[in-house]
Amino acid sequence: ADDLTLQLKWVTQAQFAGYYVARDKGFYDEEDLNVTIKPGGPDIAPTQVLAGGGADVTVEWMPAALAAREKGLPLVNIAQPYKSSGMMLTCLKESGISDPQTDFAGKTLGVWFAGNEYPFLSWMNTLGLSTEGGEDGVTVLKQGFNVDPLLQKQAACISTMTYNEYGQILDAGLTPDDLVTFKYEDQGVATLEDGLYTLEQNLDDPEMVDKLARFVRASMKGWKYAEEHPEEAAEIVLDNDETGAQTIEHQTRMMSEVAKLTAGSDGTLDEADYQRTVETLLAGGSDPVISKEPEGAWTHAITDKALN
């Protein structure tokens, strides 16, 4: 079997169910692949791992991938299992926020960094809010690992994913009625999330291209299986979680939320989505995430080969 290493963007959870399902259900075996899945973590930059040769393919968000590309690391999107964005800003209703346009000024907002801050910065830019604090701007708090800043009322809003942190807030005892959410998708600043990326030079090697195609095919099969069998997928994720910290309830709910995001995708990158992402990022004002239109940042070669 051919060896292939996949670097995840984050810890083992249903966000990456497709890959785990593909492995445990033998879909990779069917394609004669031996896939190693490396979980990520808060301070692992998947792009760096790829550059260091620690992995062949990585799951990454497009803003980070494009930023890395501008930094000289030639990442190419070879597949896009996530069609829609699950990121949103979740606020306490009692903080008095109802309209981003008018109510954010002077508030403290929790944001993820380490490559995940780009969509937020773009959004604030379109809202014309400074991120340096003060009366007319927002105070940005580098959100740590959990939803505590909201529960402790250290921030008016925090970043959440529909499938994960939002659920944790509910688990903590707050109800949807206590909260106001703003999806990036609805604010017109949605950027593409979990996609599969590899280094440009891999695409010059026909053998590698073939391997990647088989990988994408099996992975997508895994995703579709997971969408249809959320409980079983959650079970598989749980089996693969080495920390033993995840619970079946949490993962099942995550899986069903994730299914909504992967639903519209067969793995092929939608050019329109790509274009919208690039435009959002380019609109970064004084400090745009990327300064010029990227070239060759994606390819259909793999998905075409895999799916036809």
Add this chain to the structure above:
Amino acid sequence: MNGVAWQIFRRELRPTLLVAPFLIFAAIMTPALTPIVLVWLGAWTLNIALTSLDLPFSRVLTPIIFGATILLLWEMACRIFEIPPVILPPPSRIAVSFTQNTSILWTDFVQTILKGALTGWMIGATAAIVTAVAIDRSPFLQRGLLPIGNFVAALPIVGIAPILVMWFGFDWQSKAAVVVVMVFFPILVNMVAGLAATDAMQRDQMATWAAPYWQSLWKLRMPAAMPFLFNGLKITSTLALIGAIVAEFFGSPTKGMGFRISTAVGRLDLPLVWAEILVAAIAGSLFYGIVALIEKKVTFWHPSQRK
């Protein structure tokens, strides 16, 4: 070079001559290594010659040459082996990034080191000294508190950091709190040992003079404790920086060295990461150096400082 120096030089060179054949063998096997090996051997021989001469400035010069050699080797390795800069940038690029980002580095320095580390260190040290004096009078408290203190000191701070960030907010106050927790017990343990470090004869003298408690504290135990106290202060000076930076990984405003490092890694701006590390190393060494200097002034009488 006079005779004595030449003799010392020959003696000190001996271990190097033992290692040299291996290095040269390695260079022959991997020709790319040749310049690295040559530079290393040359610089090292120069250093040995310098220390053998024992000139007044060689104490300062040798570590500088040693450091410069390492930087040079680093630069050469990066170029010869074409290490991708997103993995390990060469020193030259780090230097460029350093000069380009001075204002960011300064903001981060103020936030993390001056506000977080220094404040926390001072609060922690003061609290530890006061506590030490307080429990110095009570053998009961000492016996009860110190074993538990040792246990708490063994708690990995990285575990306390998220909790303290949760308690004290995301700004520098929580970083200072982490530093306080980190430095408190090492200083306490040292200070308690120091206050007890008077010898029996000195205590007996105080007794024959019928010295009251505060007199014997100020005039005997405090001065006698100073070498111990500074031992603790020195150890914790580097701990404080690490603590403040680590705590920023668990939540911070959008400035600070820990914040910048994790953000910059995400953006693959490795030269900036290393520039921050450089600032941390310089600040840490400086901090340590200043404490050591004060120690020299305060404990001038201690045998280790006399020479």
Add this chain to the structure above:
Amino acid sequence: MNLDRPETRKRLAGETRPVIEAQSVSLTFQTADGPVHALKDVNLTINEGDFVSFIGPSGCGKTTFLRSIAALETATGGQLSVNGMSPDQARLSRAYGYVFQAPGLYPWRTISGNISLPLEIMGFDKADRRARIERVLELVDLDGFGGKYPWQLSGGMQQRASIARALAFDADILLMDEPFGALDEIVRDKLNEALLDLWRKTGKTIGFVTHSIPEAVYLSTKIVVMSPRPGRITNIIESPLPPERPLEIRDTPEFIALAHEVREGLREGHGDG
């Protein structure tokens, strides 16, 4: 201060009062290996103006007895009184100057600072302190060294500084535990002369531990010979020598005879090495 107190003359005339009185004093240390009888049934009276030397083999309790007088140890049996008070009361009334075998100077203070320390503790004012420091430095022949730190001085000079410190506050009782043990013979001779001189002038009561027979004989009005296991007094020898003692007195037959007597007394109690 009165440098010419008439105690010496009084003492010779038998008019002096007892300062230290020990009645069957015992002291037992409880150790892991069982009790150590450091002192057993010690009876001794020291009068005002006496110069009493304690001599005896190692471990016979000389130090322990001196420390008991200074209230650094507490006797476990018998009666010990100093100036009619308990040793601890005497300590609190600052009746003693104590010189330990090692100089025990504080390294972070200069020689003057060291001498000044007990004076500060006892609340002497600044001018008085300065005057006293100057006087005692001269007394031990260290004038000019007040600004130096202890470690900048030789062992002998340090020991002299420590004697100066004990003298500075003019306690009436001076307790000295082998103060000259570490000095060479010539320096020792000098300090012996100086000490004798001081004693004659001030009439202080002095308790003095030594290992040297000639030193004990040369200095004392009373030589207490002790013997170990249990620590006890085996012999108290009154000295017939006059208070004026030039160094040459050591070559006189009286002196040699007295030294011989002490040596014999010592050898008796000296079982092993």
Add this chain to the structure above:
Amino acid sequence: MNLDRPETRKRLAGETRPVIEAQSVSLTFQTADGPVHALKDVNLTINEGDFVSFIGPSGCGKTTFLRSIAALETATGGQLSVNGMSPDQARLSRAYGYVFQAPGLYPWRTISGNISLPLEIMGFDKADRRARIERVLELVDLDGFGGKYPWQLSGGMQQRASIARALAFDADILLMDEPFGALDEIVRDKLNEALLDLWRKTGKTIGFVTHSIPEAVYLSTKIVVMSPRPGRITNIIESPLPPERPLEIRDTPEFIALAHEVREGLREGHGDG
């Protein structure tokens, strides 16, 4: 080993060869405060079987001279030879046993282990080591204490062990730097007798530093009086005493006269304390 070497007799008959020869030896330490002339123009010949004592005030260079002989310091001027070699060659040929003022025993080795250490270093085999340890332990009256650790022994016993260690490998030259400084008089007397006995039996050449005039007079065939700043020899006194010296010899007029001579010599060179 030959316990009855005839060197003593030879020495008395003037037949011995020089072992240590110093010709205008100087030694200057460079310190931060400028040069210290520890030794200046020292001339001395020590013959085989001599027992030479060095006496003089603190800082006069006694230790420095002994250390130069043992190649622990290097003379900065003049000629110093040991057995016709340089001191360092003599050191490498293991010509010396050196005894320091403090016992300097290794706390992690028993007494036997301590004595064994130089023997191990010099490559003696096991059986030989054991025999030698036994012999020297007996010599210093410590048989039965071989298995004890240093801190389980009194100071005097430790000092004896350290002497035993220096004797064990039978160097022909024994250098001793105030070996008995810390002991009480009775113990000191005993060790003096034992040392004299050993010297008489083995005919070793001994260099001995002391502060005690009676000790120097009692032990030596030659007394070297030194004086400080710069360190130099002011007097070399040959002893007329016979090699057989019971302790009582110290009460004889010859002894007292000799001691007096030494004291006078010492006092001359003793400007200050």
Add this chain to the structure above:
Amino acid sequence: MAELAPTRPARRNWRIAGVDRYVPVAVVLLVILMIWYLGAIGMNAQWVRDQAARADETMSALEFTKRTLTLDRPVLPAPHQVALGLWDGIAGQKITSKRSLVYHGWVTLSATLAGFAIGSLAGILLAIGIVHNRAMDQSVMPWAVASQTVPILAIAPMVIVVFASAGITGLMPKAVIAAWLSFFPVLVGMVKGLRTPDAMQLDLMRSWSASASQVFWRLRLPSSMPYLFTSLKVAVAAALVGTIVGELPAGATSGLGARLLSGSYYGQTVQIWSALFAAAALAAILVMIIGMIERTTLHRMGLAR
């Protein structure tokens, strides 16, 4: 006038052996527990109050207190919650289970021990070099100090990435970080220890014309033993911290560090505290083991009295 200084440390004659050692610890522990409970009630009160307000409930003080001490996601868990968490993690699971603290403790322990071994060895070797070679003495020390000021958590991810790119994963990268933190105390302690022999002891060796290696094995090494053990104790605790730091960025892998992180990530404070205490206990046990080795070694050497 103030109270007088005691003439000697107070000698207490508690008859039962160990009483004067354990009673104070127990009393202090009890006080800490009390403060902890009060803290837990105080810090969790806000949440309970908010929840009650949202649900429009009113409750008795007793009920209120009970709730603050039994929250699922407390700000500060009560001691018994942590104890339960620890008990469940240690005894309530199969040792091989991923939820077992024993399993995670073992993962951390193995990396700690590996790093500790590497670090101590490096520290000892460097110290030997420094003591014997003047050039090393002057050049290495300042840089060793500087090395400890580098924010380890910042380079930990990079170390892991660099190792991963060389194909090394798992225990090794963590061990290297552990070694980085633990070599320094050993270096400092051993330099001091190897230099403890005083001039006289060195002169003795010289007068016997002992070789450099004889001086090392028979004098310097044995006299450095007490220093070695003291610094080993510091080093093993540092190695544990290093390992945990190394486990943090790696995220979803095993080990106490990963437990801490995932606990923090999912806001499971009880899990954080349990992992924290497990780590501290591990450190305490390691230090104790070294203490035991120290005692027997020094006893064998005759250094312990």
